[in-house]
Amino acid sequence: MDAFKLMKELRMNYEQEVYYLPKETGLSLIESTAQDDSRISAKCRDAKAEDLWSLTSFFGYSTQTFVLAVNLLDRFLAMMRIQQKHLSCVSLSCLHMAAKVTEEECNLTPTDELIRIGQCRFTVSDLGRMEKIITEKLNFKSKAITALTFLHLYHQITLSHSTARKETLSLEKLEAQLKACLCRISFSKAKPSVLAFSLLRQEIEAIQSEDMLEIAYHIQRHLKIADSELLLWSGRVAQCLSDYASPECSKPNHRKLQWIVSRRTAQNLHSYRSIPELPTIPEGCWDESESEDSCEDVMSSGEESLSSSLGSDAEGPFFPLHLRRQKHGQHLLA
Incomplete structure (x- = not known):
């Protein structure tokens, strides 16, 4: 997409973003509201x-899915006062x-799998009605x-005009940082473009x-983003990412997600393992020990995949470098 079309699309989205914002009075x-x-x-x-972040990672969904889900959640919660017992069904x-x-x-x-893995106590019919x-x-x-809509457009515009190496501005890193911000309700009050x-x-x-930086300055002027507004949210973003990089920060807990297997299914799986004799397996295929452990692998695969489903966003190169170095230094001292 050429520069003119990108800027035109950017302006069009900027003018329409107000229709997809949660009501600020509802967010307030x-x-x-007290926690009790x-x-x-x-x-x-x-x-x-954070649960939505864990679930999207677990099911292999895109960042776009997570961001849209949070947008829908915030808009609904800011409009309708619901009780805590209904929140799982809504989210x-x-x-x-x-x-x-x-x-x-x-x-x-x-x-039905979504409900089961999410460990929710409502039915498929309940989900459909909600x-x-x-x-x-x-x-x-x-x-x-x-905000993801604008992040992608900003990224495209910046790279289309920049003479620097394109890989220096990582969209994956920007998306990870956006997800961290969206786990705090305070950022739901920000304009997505800002x-x-x-x-x-x-x-x-x-x-x-x-x-x-020069390209970013032109984008800011094109959208008429006030310096004061940018300064306010830039400070909050920096604080959020700094807190999130801290080892004390509570991050999405993917370990809460577990495969739930009924007693009958578990017994069936166990009976498959106790078959006395198996046909001879030709050379070049699985060996005998692998076939004997196959059912055990099925039972544990859910937990193993969950253990690696998150962590790349919270660890790795996506958050402030000096904090990651500090954390590494503390680990070595310990």
Whole structure:
């Protein structure tokens, strides 16, 4: 896409982003709710956002699915005052709705599996009814303009104009940092265009590219983003990522997700292992010991895959370098 079309699309999304924002009054009510209240508090909401992050990673869904799910969740919670006991159904419905929009049909997780892996106590019918309610309340059709929308456009525009090496500005890193921010309800009050631009500016400053900084300045002028607004959210983004890189920070717990196997299924799996004799396996295929352990692998594969499903976002090169070095130094001293 040429530069003119990119800037035109950027402006169009900027003008329409207001229609996909959660109501600020509703978000403020959530933030002011006490944790021991039966209504949704900020801590409850943030915990569910982290659960959505874990589930999208576990099922191999895209960042787009996670961001859209959080957008739907925030917009619904800011509009409807619901009780904590209904929050799991609402959040999982938002994830399922988002996945149906952004993922290939062949990659969609069956609804009953989604409920089981999410360890929820409602039925497929309950999920369907909740999706219908959310769709009607939000007038949801097939899209939403989110911070990820702008992050992708900013990234494309910056690389299309920059003479620096393209791999220095990592979209994967920017997406990981956006996901960390969206796990805090305070960032739901930011305009998506400003939140994404704050992330972009911080990363460009980190890689010290004068060329890209000039491009970012032109983007800011084109969208008329005020310096004061940018300064406010840039500071909050920097603090969030600094906190998130800290070992004391609570991160999405993918270990809470486990395969739930019924007693009958477990007995069947166990009986397969106790077959007295197996046909001879030709040379070049699995050996005998592998075939004997195959059912055990099936039983444990869910937990093993979960152990590696997250961590790349929270660890690795996606968060402030000096904090990761500090953490490494503390580990060596210990």
